[in-house]
Amino acid sequence: MAQHHVVIVGGGFGGLAAAQALEGAGVRITLIDRRNHHLFQPLLYQVATAALATSEIAWPVRHILRQRRDVTTLLATVTGVDVAGRAVLLDEGSRVGYDSLIIATGARHAYFGHDAWEQFAPGLKTLEDATTIRRKLLTAFEAAERETDPERRRALLTFVLIGAGPTGVEMAGAIIELARVTLRGEFRSIRPDEARVVLIEGGQRVLANFRPELSDYTLKALRHLGVEVELGAAVTEIDANGVVYGGKRLDAATIIWAAGVQASPAARWLGVEADRAGRVKVEPDLTVPGHPEIFVIGDTATITMPDGKPVPGVGDAAKQGGKHAARVIRTRLGRFGKPVPFRYNHAGDLATIGKRAAVIDFGWTQLRGWLAWWVWGLAHIYFLIDTRNRLAVAMSWLWIYLSGQRSARLITQGDAVAMAREPAKH
Amino acid sequence: MAQHHVVIVGGGFGGLAAAQALEGAGVRITLIDRRNHHLFQPLLYQVATAALATSEIAWPVRHILRQRRDVTTLLATVTGVDVAGRAVLLDEGSRVGYDSLIIATGARHAYFGHDAWEQFAPGLKTLEDATTIRRKLLTAFEAAERETDPERRRALLTFVLIGAGPTGVEMAGAIIELARVTLRGEFRSIRPDEARVVLIEGGQRVLANFRPELSDYTLKALRHLGVEVELGAAVTEIDANGVVYGGKRLDAATIIWAAGVQASPAARWLGVEADRAGRVKVEPDLTVPGHPEIFVIGDTATITMPDGKPVPGVGDAAKQGGKHAARVIRTRLGRFGKPVPFRYNHAGDLATIGKRAAVIDFGWTQLRGWLAWWVWGLAHIYFLIDTRNRLAVAMSWLWIYLSGQRSARLITQGDAVAMAREPAKH
Incomplete structure (x- = not known):
């Protein structure tokens, strides 16, 4: 047989x-x-915010399974x-x-039927998404440095996140940190810490899957960091220059989708x-x-x-x-036993808020603040696929922790072939 | 004033x-x-061959000069x-x-007037070039694994480098190593060590800028590694399926330009x-x-x-x-002294050949073999811009040295927006 x-x-x-x-x-x-790589999605937002390199959270599937002679991997x-x-x-x-x-x-x-929004408000699921968002974030500060019109400059320094689940919350904290710590002192015309980070959520609380007290804590912690959180605000329009929510228009050059x-x-x-x-x-x-x-x-x-x-x-x-x-x-x-139905065992929910706080909901207990942040960090390093990645991520985090400096601040533009089509180059 | x-x-x-x-x-x-980043070009071939991450050899110019209040950086x-x-x-x-x-x-x-060759034979000058070449290299092995036609498979496993200066020599050694060490045991239909690496040079020796005895040594070392070196062979045609040199046609899916x-x-x-x-x-x-x-x-x-x-x-x-x-x-x-003419002081030429050998021509003395390799490695780490990059590159090299495993084996496809145009996705 x-x-x-x-x-x-x-x-x-x-x-x-x-x-x-x-x-x-x-x-x-x-x-x-x-794809040729397994991606550790929980840390993808850190690639998007220049904290980690793409290769630190991705590893070839073929390599992970190399010792399994019973497995053939196909790209x-x-x-x-x-x-x-x-x-x-x-x-x-x-x-x-x-x-x-x-x-x-x-x-x-997904954009709830508004597919046209994707070009203005990229989401975060793949490495390409992450480098696209990273480029948009870093380019906005660069363009603001060159911009002389104050209104346009304000729009360039306004960063909008749509959806306050873990991705939206974590991105918001990371962007504030990027602006206030990493980029401090590097510009001459703008002050990067004047950047506005606006987190828009259609529901009535952030991290809706967590217990209400953790949502409250997270809301306070985000506002303390300087994130403007708008609750109960449905987004009705997104274009190249901004977003309309709750009937108000907000001009913003960078809009990130974390909603559906x-x-x-x-x-x-x-x-x-x-x-x-x-x-x-x-x-x-x-x-x-x-x-x-x-x-x-x-x-x-x-x-x-x-x-x-x-x-x-x-x-x-x-x-x-x-x-x-x-x-x-x-x-x-x-040919023995009877298949049992799937039973999902929920270990917990967790999300970081900036550099020094996190919330964890284990169900039977909750953690918040710096202790939760350490648990979050250690858990993520533990769950990374490979020793090499664990070392690299630990080192990158240590570096950020000590120096505030993010090691992957690259504006890259995708494909060399696509770039060759651009008219101006030197 | x-x-x-x-x-x-x-x-x-x-x-x-x-x-x-x-x-x-x-x-x-x-x-x-x-670009927003200063690029350490001497190690760019290591990004192209999956040994280093892009962020390990690039650093924001703005960050390097952040403490210089007299400098404004513009992207x-x-x-x-x-x-x-x-x-x-x-x-x-x-x-x-x-x-x-x-x-x-x-x-x-540059392609000596054959600009059409660029789409088939990318060169190596920018981070985007490097990730394009990395994708081509890794995708060729993946496609070979799926290919059933033996002739087509052979072409997929043939890697051609045009130009035997330092870049061509270093790439050739790195690709052989990728095939024979890094990818060993990971495929089921192909044996990656059957890959052919062909280095084509129009002149009569490799590393023409070095002393003849170092060129001879390098030629022997390359052939010992398994690289096929073709000297005095002018390339007259490049297309999507291969290259013509010295009147012979060679079918190859991957062609890399290191000539001009x-x-x-x-x-x-x-x-x-x-x-x-x-x-x-x-x-x-x-x-x-x-x-x-x-x-x-x-x-x-x-x-x-x-x-x-x-x-x-x-x-x-x-x-x-x-x-x-x-x-x-x-x-x-x-308003004192007289400007003196530029005097170039040539410190030396150096190139690696695979994982354990290098050649260094200081003019007054020459080094070859493993000692040269160590000098090469330490010199490159020393000349990297930043402590963070030095640590990261040292760690990546140590890992490759110990495990044979390259940490940046990512096939990424440029821009998320460009990818969204692709019809098939899951």
């Missing part, structure tokens, strides 16, 4: 956890991703799934057959039902209704736990989903 | 050295660059010079007047005479004929020493040029 072939699409937290949990299961695994873009023929379709027309399929393709940011996500098109590939955010509605064992051989996990799926709470779109839920899918496949192949 | 205003265009080795040498001269300085693209009106013209139409002007805008790679450079358009800005490579012919004091207030230094200028040798296009020559221009300005302002 041919060996059972598991195809995993996506090398993020979910896909990687599935591959790792299938070690020794006697299956053949093909992991397909259109390819999946374009669809032949559900009846049990094959994944790749960009250049080839097919990869499977016995079991695990889809863990994550989510992109949309699942990858797995539901379309499979021709199955999805919720409003594009997430596939899966069975309690994370399989697609009517297709026990197809699992959808992480941000690409939606599932409600027995206590009525939805599983949140966080890395840890994706990891647990990947492990669960692996367990179900093992159980089936072993 | 208004303070003497020195405008420096370019924040590379030359421009930075000029700014630093003008400290305390009582002048006002404006440094203009279209701007120069489009020309109003020589009669003594002003530099910027992209958005504004002018920056000067009393003295120092042009240190460097060079780009072209100075930035300073001669055109100034309306003065240039040599074939676009370099401005300057007076013995590095000023433009008829314009003692304009200096052109580094790769942008051409000048012959009293011994008849041209000043080479290396970082150290640019630094010495910058210092010289500063000295001339100081002498003039001090």
